[in-house]
Amino acid sequence: MSNYHIKNLEEYFQVYRKSVRDPETFWGEIAEENFMWQKQWDKVLEYDLSKPEISWFKGAKLNITENCLDRHLYARGNKTAIIFEPNDPSEKAEHITYKQLHERVCKFANVLLENGIKKGDRVCIYLPMIPELAVSLLACARIGAIHSVVFAGFSATALSTRIIDSDCKMVITSDGSFRGNKTINLKAIVDEALESCPNIETVLVAKRIHTEIPMKQNRDKWLQPLLDAASTDCAPEIMDAEAPLFILYTSGSTGKPKGMVHTTAGYMVYTSYTFKNVFQYRENDVYWCTADIGWITGHSYIVYGPLANGATTVLFEGVPSYPDFGRFWEVVEKHKITQFYTAPTAIRALAKERLDFSENYDLSSLKILGTVGEPINEEAWHWYDENIGKKNCPIVDTWWQTETGGIMISPIPYATPTIPTYATLPLPGIQPALMDENGEELIGNLVSGRLCIKFPWPGMARTIWGNHQRYKETYFSAFENKYFSGDGALRDSTGYYRITGRVDDVIIVSGHNLGTAPIEDAINEHPAVAESAIVGFPHDVKGNALYGFVILKETGESRLHDNLRKEINQIITEHIGPIAKLDKIQFTEGLPKTRSGKIMRRILRKIAEKDTNNLGDISTLLNPEVVQTIIDKAL
Ligand code: PRX
Numbered sequence: 297m298s299n300y301h302i303k304n305l306e307e308y309f310q311v312y313r314k315s316v317r318d319p320e321t322f323w324g325e326i327a328e329e330n331f332m333w334q335k336q337w338d339k340v341l342e343y344d345l346s347k348p349e350i351s352w353f354k355g356a357k358l359n360i361t362e363n364c365l366d367r368h369l370y371a372r373g374n375k376t377a378i379i380f381e382p383n384d385p386s387e388k389a390e391h392i393t394y395k396q397l398h399e400r401v402c403k404f405a406n407v408l409l410e411n412g413i414k415k416g417d418r419v420c421i422y423l424p425m426i427p428e429l430a431v432s433l434l435a436c437a438r439i440g441a442i443h444s445v446v447f448a449g450f451s452a453t454a455l456s457t458r459i460i461d462s463d464c465k466m467v468i469t470s471d472g473s474f475r476g477n478k479t480i481n482l483k484a485i486v487d488e489a490l491e492s493c494p495n496i497e498t499v500l501v502a503k504r505i506h507t508e509i510p511m512k513q514n515r516d517k518w519l520q521p522l523l524d525a526a527s528t529d530c531a532p533e534i535m536d537a538e539a540p541l542f543i544l545y546t547s548g549s550t551g552k553p554k555g556m557v558h559t560t561a562g563y564m565v566y567t568s569y570t571f572k573n574v575f576q577y578r579e580n581d582v583y584w585c586t587a588d589i590g591w592i593t594g595h596s597y598i599v600y601g602p603l604a605n606g607a608t609t610v611l612f613e614g615v616p617s618y619p620d621f622g623r624f625w626e627v628v629e630k631h632k633i634t635q636f637y638t639a640p641t642a643i644r645a646l647a648k649e650r651l652d653f654s655e656n657y658d659l660s661s662l663k664i665l666g667t668v669g670e671p672i673n674e675e676a677w678h679w680y681d682e683n684i685g686k687k688n689c690p691i692v693d694t695w696w697q698t699e700t701g702g703i704m705i706s707p708i709p710y711a712t713p714t715i716p717t718y719a720t721l722p723l724p725g726i727q728p729a730l731m732d733e734n735g736e737e738l739i740g741n742l743v744s745g746r747l748c749i750k751f752p753w754p755g756m757a758r759t760i761w762g763n764h765q766r767y768k769e770t771y772f773s774a775f776e777n778k779y780f781s782g783d784g785a786l787r788d789s790t791g792y793y794r795i796t797g798r799v800d801d802v803i804i805v806s807g808h809n810l811g812t813a814p815i816e817d818a819i820n821e822h823p824a825v826a827e828s829a830i831v832g833f834p835h836d837v838k839g840n841a842l843y844g845f846v847i848l849k850e851t852g853e854s855r856l857h858d859n860l861r862k863e864i865n866q867i868i869t870e871h872i873g874p875i876a877k878l879d880k881i882q883f884t885e886g887l888p889k890t891r892s893g894k895i896m897r898r899i900l901r902k903i904a905e906k907d908t909n910n911l912g913d914i915s916t917l918l919n920p921e922v923v924q925t926i927i928d929k930a931l
Pocket of ligand 1: 546592593667668669670671672693694695696697698699719781782783795797798804807808809
């Protein structure tokens with residue numbers, strides 16, 4: 297029996313038990329048998345969760361791109377590594393073989409070197425879903441530079457905050473992007489962001505939309521001519537196991553976004569292992585994850601996990617609704633997709649449309665369906681199962697986070713029986729714990745509490761860039777010696793986990809994590825606004841939508857014009873991006889507060905959810921009378 301590939305439930309239990317009994321042997325064997333190392337490790341795991349310090353495969357040397365590219369050249373050189381499916385279906389898809397990808401990565405890596413990027417430097421990548429995006433990640437990894445991808449839907453302010461926080465030296469972007477029937481001028485957003493980023497020396501610009509754009513002398517360079525002139529030889533920089541591979545920002549409930557730092561060896565082993573098992577990848581499969589590489593799902597399960605397994609992975613530039621709601625299924629038929637991985641929000645949006653959008657296409661190549669990013673409701677699960685999987689494809693409801701690096705709790709297809717809305721069982725090596733509010737672990741089944749992980753796993757983020765103290769406080773302080781996810785979960789009578797949602801002030805809108813504090817900070821910048829509070833409320837496509845309660849500086853009805861609502865959403869778009877826009881804005885004279893001045897979001901949440909019969913005890917509020925006035929004017 298191989299530890300690496302689990303094929304049935306009995307094997308799962310055996311492997312799981314071994315992974316808990318002896319984690320070092322378990323991960324050591326997987327690492328040794330399935331990857332290319334320049335030097336063996338001295339120790340599989342060293343950790344102290346009170347600090348927290350975690351080190352996997354200490355002493356080992358490697359380059360992740362040798363594992364994702366070079367080692368496949370002999371057996372899979374002519375196999376397709378990446379299928380690029382453009383936004384416009386009439387544009388031809390591009391098949392990039394492992395050999396071609398290797399060449400493109402080496403050329404790009406040489407361009408980075410020639411432009412002054414060295415091992416350890418941070419490079420910000422702000423690109424649409426085009427091949428250069430995957431290539432640029434790998435090119436950074438080739439030379440030991442740390443990539444920091446910023447999702448190309450973020451605003452100039454959000455981009456500059458991230459560039460400054462990790463002190464990037466270079467930005468890689470494009471003239472623009474296609475998204476459905478829209479074109480977006482990305483370079484203009486970069487130009488605006490860079491007004492406040494003096495440390496950026498070079499901007500490499502890929503051509504995608506082919507429009508005239510201003511290029512700043514001595515800073516901006518067209519990428520293609522540099523690539524054309526670059527050599528295809530680029531020796532991989534040999535890295536320490538724990539060298540940072542990338543930074544990826546995620547929203548916190550308070551403060552600025554957190555730059556989660558993932559390191560090389562553990563991340564590689566973990567994403568590769570979980571990809572193989574959760575998607576049961578076989579040699580001739582064609583795997584498609586619809587996420588954007590700007591999120592962790594794209595890093596781990598479009599780029600690193602699939603490529604480390606020598607898989608064929610699809611990189612899709614478009615959106616599910618363009619040119620119509622059949623696009624996903626057209627792509628499935630066209631490329632004979634075997635594993636399809638998407639978000640509940642996309643499933644819900646498609647389930648609202650006519651069935652013939654999916655019925656018109658041959659979906660018989662599909663073997664496994666996946667979902668990620670937020671709890672999937674039962675209705676959406678059944679729609680997916682019946683109309684896309686034809687009741688013949690296991691659905692993997694995969695729970696994980698930017699911080700965890702890879703999938704943590706998920707069925708293993710053909711092994712774990714699935715139940716709608718349940719992420720089911722922890723993957724080997726993952727030891728979940730549910731905690732009560734007093735910090736006690738809930739033992740046994742039929743319990744619900746805060747979801748923690750009580751033992752390190754190789755894919756976990758090691759720190760927050762530049763702020764280890766915040767890492768410790770956010771993840772390792774609520775419960776001693778445990779990683780706290782910020783999610784609530786229940787364990788049913790058979791030991792299956794069901795994720796119930798965030799227990800902090802992070803709201804997941806269309807699968808995107810949004811912290812309430814940064815949105816409130818943006819709104820409060822509006823000259824007319826005195827104070828604001830954001831909560832989530834259920835939305836049938838987005839999962840949650842945002843409801844803002846806003847106090848204006850001046851009172852009186854004359855200020856409450858519709859333009860104000862538009863202006864508030866405009867300011868949010870400028871500070872964060874359109875994904876954080878509010879669906880409802882209620883102007884109010886006051887907000888319910890505790891005696892220490894904290895806003896009681898619990899009450900606002902109930903009002904937004906239209907569940908005001910049971911508000912609990914409000915007598916301890918500083919201003920209980922305000923509650924009824926807010927209810928009376930609720931939208
Ligand atoms: O609340 C959980 C939810 O998404 C959060 C992590 O978001 P992010 O870091 O952006 O990563 C998303 C992609 C991995 C979690 O804290 N979440 C993710 N997957 C699920 C989920 N909630 C329920 N079920 C899931 N399968």
